[in-house]
Amino acid sequence: MKVLFVCLGNICRSPTAEGVFRHQVRAAGLQDEIEVDSAGTGDWHVGKAPDSRTARAARQRGYALDDLRARQFEVADFQRFDLILAMDRSNLRDLQALRPATSRAELDLFLRRCGQAEQEVPDPYYGGADGFDQVLDLIECAGAALLADLRAQL
Numbered sequence: 001m002k003v004l005f006v007c008l009g010n011i012c013r014s015p016t017a018e019g020v021f022r023h024q025v026r027a028a029g030l031q032d033e034i035e036v037d038s039a040g041t042g043d044w045h046v047g048k049a050p051d052s053r054t055a056r057a058a059r060q061r062g063y064a065l066d067d068l069r070a071r072q073f074e075v076a077d078f079q080r081f082d083l084i085l086a087m088d089r090s091n092l093r094d095l096q097a098l099r100p101a102t103s104r105a106e107l108d109l110f111l112r113r114c115g116q117a118e119q120e121v122p123d124p125y126y127g128g129a130d131g132f133d134q135v136l137d138l139i140e141c142a143g144a145a146l147l148a149d150l151r152a153q154l
């Protein structure tokens with residue numbers, strides 16, 4: 001099972017989702033069953049490490065994101081991944097527009113799929129420090145729900 005998290009820049013929300021979910025998968029001993037990656041729809045930050053505010057907030061909760069590097073989503077990802085989870089509706093729309101008719105990958109909003117009342121992980125890039133903690137709260141909760149869901153399918 002291959003899961004890809006997608007946001008706009010791949011330096012805030014989706015690397016957080018990658019790091020948190022990988023941690024959750026490993027804690028459950030499912031690292032050989034579930035592969036995790038992330039990408040951005042935009043190309044502005046390709047090759048860069050996660051935003052320092054994102055990395056700091058994650059580190060405070062025990063997640064190391066510093067080795068991750070941003071990459072841009074590519075159409076071939078629709079063949080490589082089983083499940084592609086967008087952080088917000090704008091990311092989802094951009095992905096839907098790129099999706100080849102032959103792709104069998106499942107494409108959805110990360111939070112909707114995980115049964116949260118809140119449907120979007122808000123972009124923290126231009127906001128204050130609280131935004132990064134809110135992103136972590138939403139992602140930890142949705143990641144746990146996603147893991148339970150995938151585990152039932154393995």
Ligand code: 4NP
Pocket residue numbers: 007008009010011012013014040044123124125
């Ligand atoms: P992300 O956040 O999509 O969660 O990585 C953003 C990062 C950079 C920009 C926007 C959102 N930007 O405009 O450069």
